Amino acid sequence: MTTLASVPASAATIRPVPRRQLAWVAWRRNRATVYGLGALLAALGTYLLVTGLQVHAAYDDLGSCVPPITTDACRVRWDAFINGYGQRGLTGPLLVLLPGIVGAVVGAPLVGRELESGVFRYSWTQGVGRMRWAVAVILPIAVLTAAMMGALGLLVAWRNGPLLEAGAAQRLDGSTFPTTGVAVIGWTLLALSAGVLAGLLWRRVVPAVASTFAAWFGLALLASVRRPHLMTPLTSMGEPPTGSLDIANYWTKNGAPVSASEVSSVLETVGVQMREDGFSAHVGGGSPAPTDPIIYLSEHGYIQVHSYQPDSRYWTFQWIELSWLVLASLVLLGLTFWLIRRRSI
């Protein structure tokens, strides 16, 4: 008879595959993604760095011509600054959507491609088993992607610095907040873990990416609407501090709410025009324009009441957001692992 290699009845102890080996698998399997992310980081990072330097330089040039604007000459220079660097154009929305895009595109193929191409019949029948395979293939790249987006978030915050300082933008603003600090890490993780789960459920990459991004986008919208109300807003009589997120405001006269048009017409009589970031005099008024329209209005009983979130709550909001995002991500990942374990073709 053919000689059989002596076989034990059952392998009582199986020593696990060394971590070093799984590390190689994690790297090689995601090598292309890492390179892609690196290229993205380099490209976007360079862009943010270059434009950031420009913004900082231009801001320094302004000197004292920052809001509140008092002279017309300063207003001209300030307007020029805002027109040059304040409008973020397309990059603003792009940066907000980026964690969702990156997360979905990186996450969906991790399991989805494996199932779509059928190569799981190879990888899930190797000695290491499908669970450790999944850990190696999913977790390191998830951490790396989130960290990378976090680094980009730092650059975004640095670039926005001057505008924030001048009060022309707020950190709590819905288009800025999720791209900076630790929230951006959370949003990336959420998109990625949703993508992994979607890839497992769809067993195809393209529908997984699309559905993940759509769901993520919906959640992001919802979050931006709910975010200002995470904590009870503060109210102020008159202008809130610089950098606050203005949630709502209304004029009052002697404590009772009045319409803004009423206030505007009062100002018209003294030749002052009301604007978002200040007031300006214009020719054609009756009496000479008062030097401080706010004082003039308050003398007449008009006070603007603001409901706002102060800038000082930025980090509190950031940690709150990160917490529930990470929690949701962990739930999604846990579900993914549980489904992988149970999967029976």
Added chain:
Amino acid sequence: MTLDKQVNGSPIRLRLDPSSGVPTYLQLVQQVEGALRLGFLQPGDQLPKVREVVAELAINPNTVLKAYRELEHKGLASGRPGTGTFIEASLTPVSLPELANLRSSLYRWLDEAAAAGLDDDGVMALVDSALRDFPDRSSATRGARQRRTSGGGAA
């Protein structure tokens, strides 16, 4: 079966005819016996290693082992563990007087068949069928007869 002029290993290489209808292991047995009859294999020669046969012909190693066991059973070969399978006896051809006897008894049978109305093709079909059934019933006697005629013994 082809001849191999290599110094080590077996003098013959086994082949396979997939369309012959003869079971694989039997083909191997017949090739070895044919080589013995024609003198290409002598007692002491080594049969091809199982691994080599299997790698070249893409057949099941158990089949090769079965063929070698059959040869052992017939007393023609014996396996030496760890070394291989070696020829133990030679198959001398049937002697002339025996051939003559067989031929005359065959003539008698052919007369009977002709009398019964069997034509040439019918004879061939009957012989073919009988040959196929024959190993089922008397392989033991045939084996014994072959062992008797192999007078050479191990060289």
Added chain:
Amino acid sequence: MNVIETHDLGRRYGATWALQECSLTIPAGHLTALVGPNGAGKTTLINLVIGLSTPSAGELTVLGDLRPGSLPALDGIGFVAQDVPLYRGFSVADMVSLTRNLNRTFDVDYAHERLADLNINLRRRAGQLSGGQRAQLALTLALARHPRLLVLDEPTASLDPLARHDFMATVMAAMADDGVSVVLSSHLLSELERVADHLVLLSDGRIRLDGPVDDLLAEHRLVTTRSGPVSTHPAWDVVESIAAGAQTQQLVRLRSPEVALPAGCDARPVGIEELAMAYLRSSTRGVGPVLEGAHR
């Protein structure tokens, strides 16, 4: 040791049973051919054995007493799937490294030696290899793990005859060298006689025939009778009857090996290919078997 042992094993998808009441004992040291038409349940059974599927009913153990899909079972079973899945973008060397890193034991020297013998360049991408080379690569990767059981799901389906021969030669050599047991699912009845010494025949999710080839051949005869077909007979069970003019040919299964055959009946042995074909014909309802085989 039994490499596969099942008891009333079944797998259901929705309301359809792809495999049912499957009770098998496959001993080690053999090449077991899994034969049957498409949809017979071969791949279903294989997926259960290698742990990609879980049973809907019954029990299944592999390599003695191991649970399929458990780490010791995964360790001891090598698998090459249909369509030979590999990472097409990986180089051959990468596939070797990947397989090495996904397993506890891996014989890198064996793998490199085999690939060199096959003239497969380590730097080529797996996707650029020919079908035959890809199949050989997958086989090499599986065998380098020195598994105790090698499971092959029609890996030669799309290979030309030469590539197929080389593939099977590698499998057989591994059996001779390593003592690995093989379970091979195949459409090719014509190669059964050469390669299989154990047969499992499936049709419509059920086992129709199962056992060592030698035993199966000893149990069956092709009986030619002048009279009409005899549906019941003390000596045998009829598998298939073919009427041809005045003669009737019947493939029968003897009730016992030493049964005395009636006088005047022409009974000859059958080959394994003929036997398999007959069982498949008789058990498939209406649809002709999609099988290749030499026809006499």
